[in-house]
Amino acid sequence: MKKSIKFAIWGNTEKPKFWETLPGILDWAKKHELKPYLTTRISKQFKHEDLPIIESADSFIDMDFILTLGGDGTILSAARAVAHRNIPILGIHLGDLGFMANVTLSDLYNRLDQVVEGKYTVSDHMVLNAEISANGKTIKSQVLNDVVVNNGKTHRMVTCMLEANNRFIGKYKADGIIVATPTGSTAYSLSAGGPIVEPSVRSFIITPICPHSLTSRPLVVPDSSEIKITFPKEPFEQIGVTLDGQIFHHFDHNAAIIVRKANYMIKFIDFADCSYYATLRNKMGWGKRGEA
Structure with a gap:
């Protein structure tokens, strides 16, 4: 991925964890000299004069990736906005059971660092x-x-x-x-x-x-x-x-x-040490027989 990275932040603004997490992401972006963009919904509730805003769906064309914070529903709405524009989505899981947003808050900055370093793959979803x-x-x-x-x-x-x-x-x-x-x-x-x-x-x-x-x-x-x-x-x-x-x-x-x-396909950012089958095991409790 090119050095001057632009990314959009798309989040579930109804979740308190989103607002708790957002400042840290902005600090991380500043440290790495990246340029984050906010959606209009986020911008209206988070006054920050220095941050550019995604004014329309066509603005996503200039993004290197979209960072979603929420659950699967947040990713679904982001996918509709991205549509055919071929921009990969990195989903951050903030709560309930979810299969698409499989990066946890505890692993957030490690995964973001990997994206900056180009240590990721992209998978296509129908x-x-x-x-x-x-x-x-x-x-x-x-x-x-x-x-x-x-x-x-x-x-x-x-x-x-x-x-x-x-x-x-x-x-x-x-x-x-x-x-x-x-x-x-x-x-x-x-x-x-x-x-x-x-x-x-x-x-x-x-x-x-x-x-x-x-x-x-x-x-x-x-x-x-x-x-x-x-x-x-x-x-x-x-x-x-x-x-x-x-x-x-x-x-x-x-x-x-x-x-x-x-x-067209929707693209998701994945990592070499992540497995769809591991996600199924963890989310669905496969192999567990009453263990705590």
């Missing part, structure tokens, strides 16, 4: 394009984790018709359907009984949520697939779509949802 058509309008969005379809604001089951590359998969009557990336396989899909898929495996995971059938099971399909979800006309049918757990839409049963692989 992104999904979600295209929702309803009532003559089309909404397009990109997701890093998952697209979740359910019955909107009601607690009724939803009936979904699924196709892959114009080939009928099946009719599902369930609380909902999840289409997840391998990165998202450890999120809602996992809670709904879906498999854990290593992020480098190029695939989608289709997971029914509480299906009204003992034979409905999760399905892993190649990332070349185009998944289409439609809904048979039923009384009082309302469709809810949630993107990465953060963006919500509601439609009637005439909606059609198409999910396909995006033409």
